[in-house]
Amino acid sequence: MALLQIVEPGESAAPHQHKLAVGIDLGTTNSLVATVRSGLAVVISDELGRPLLPSVVAYHADGSYEVGYEAQVRQTLDPRNVIASVKRLMGRGLKDIVNHEAMPYDFDDVPGMVRLHTTGGVKSPVAVSADILRTLRERAEASLGGALVGAVITVPAYFDDSQRQATKDAARLAGLTVLRLLNEPTAAAIAYGLDNGAEGIYAVYDLGGGTFDISILKLSKGVFEVLATGGDSSLGGDDFDQRIFCWILEAAKLKPLSIEDASLLLTRAREAKEYLTLHGVAPISARLNSGEVVDLKLTTEIFTEISQTLVAKTIQPVKKALRDAGLSVSEVKGVVMVGGATRMPQVQHAVGEFFRQEPLNNLDPDKVVALGAAKQANLLAGNRAADDDWLLLDVIPLTLGLETMGGLVEKIIPRNSTIPVARAQEFTTFRDGQTALAVHIVQGERELVSDCRSLARFELRGIPPMVAGSARIRVTFQVDADGLLAVSARELTSGVEAKISVKPSYGLTDGEIASMLKDSMAHTKDDAQRRALKEAQVDAQRLIEAVQSALKSDSDLLSAEQLARVEAAIAALQASALGDSRRQITQAIDDLEAKTRDFAAQRMDKSIRRAFAGKRIDALEGAASAAGVGEHR
């Protein structure tokens, strides 16, 4: 018979209607699945009682595959067909993947996302991730005794739209309904914050296998808000393995290795790292295919020394996140450690030293994220306990904006805005009679479009021809709870509308989000100057077009001499707009404006005479109030 779980008073579900939901931590190195059983979040172990599932998939020529420990065992024997750390490849083109030369895979640089040639066929990172997720789904269904309603899957806070979409695609392929994608540090906060009833400002330091995230959270009365996030999307425990690997090569004076030998030594490096968590010296021994024998001892001191720069690399983003949140170190009440790599003593020590307090680690750092995701999944599936009415606020990692004239970025949603969020801004046309508007959506912190990442483009067509500047186009950016973006543009006088959902823009030109953020800091002053210049050039262009169009219709108001003066000023402005002196451009603008001031006044008089001709005063008043009503719409 089915085994029952205790539920909250009055919440016994009708039989066959238990809503089974799970939280999945789809990690670079290891993945986990957790659920809420009788009100408690627990990780679901496999038949042998092992909670972790190594994120490793082995493919065979007959089309079958293995996931987890069985696949990991084959890693040294058959590195080309055993895929590990696939999370680093999600939603990425080959050139975006850091250090891909060092990976033993047979890559195919397909535009968008890389593909991997295996003996079992060509695999996309999405398909490999789906095989991991399917294994976790089957484990959960066997344990819970039924089909899952859905799953909450965690992603690093730094994942961009294409990486999030790739994760969702993988889940669908694995037969899972995604209730929500959740940022990993936020999931950790759910696991810690609610279980322990903590209040105040907390930092979540998450050093996983392949990614580093720092989040600054504010917890109060069960409501928690992410104040700031930061990190490095290519820094994790794997890099510590690499450092040990390089140390082995040097210390044992090895010749260049075969793929199999390199893979074997990487495994030995990881084992040594884990051993050093509880011991002072780790023996490293291996017999290579080349016949060479490695027999070394790695001490904590040496390991601390060779990994010093990696540890230091995690502290920079921590400082920046604190600055973003407007907080000082002393305001942080606690530091939550997440990710297996935080077990390393030198990491614990460095974090403790920076925050001047012992970090919290009373939950298993490998399980924290999955446990938090399980709680969220349980809630979203509708298995709500009476006092579980907490709210979850998440943030977007990078500013979202669009391109305006001159290649400048107009920022619509600033980074670290809490999601879901919607912001609208009005734009107008640049030229007389302009009937279409190109909307180019970009992501990044820099002032110029060329320095940001292009997410999507679309066009709003069918704008009625109007004088430049009189069309009112409302552009709305909406980011849903999963961090996915939808943009719409609507011309308000005619009602024409166009919209786009940002779909997987796999294989983007810019790789590293962390470096984008660093760039923006480094170029702040530079960017401001370039922006000012561009703005002046755009102003110049607009003024020239306005004057030229006025001349076309009303040049008869000017004497030949006046006309020549205006035309000379236009030519001067055109010339200076091509240069890169903002001062010269503004001077030329002022000059042209001065020389056309009388002309503008004459035109105004003329058009007023034309408008008023033959109209009575009361008709004019009626027209004015109608316009007033329109304004308040």
Add this chain to the structure above:
Amino acid sequence: MAVTLSEKAAKHVANYMVKRGKGIGLRLGVRTSGCSGVAYKLEFVDVAAPDDIEFVSHGVKVLIDAKSLPYLDGTELDYAREGLSEGFKFNNPNVKDACGCGESFNV
């Protein structure tokens, strides 16, 4: 008339109660529904109802409403692990036949 918990079940219930941080005991009961007549109820209790009948088994307070008791008399609640699945199991001598999954039954 009596209902009992196995020692293992009592240990798990006590554990869940501590983690939950409140509640006075465990409610067993039946409701009409399901594919075979009656279904079990297994809930935490914060407030006892007037017609509740109390039992104490291995230190855990068990409450059953008077109407449910005839269906459950003699039942031992056990905690079991079946493959990957684990949870509570009603060993109920009154059951004549149950639906395939055991979530509902007939007396």
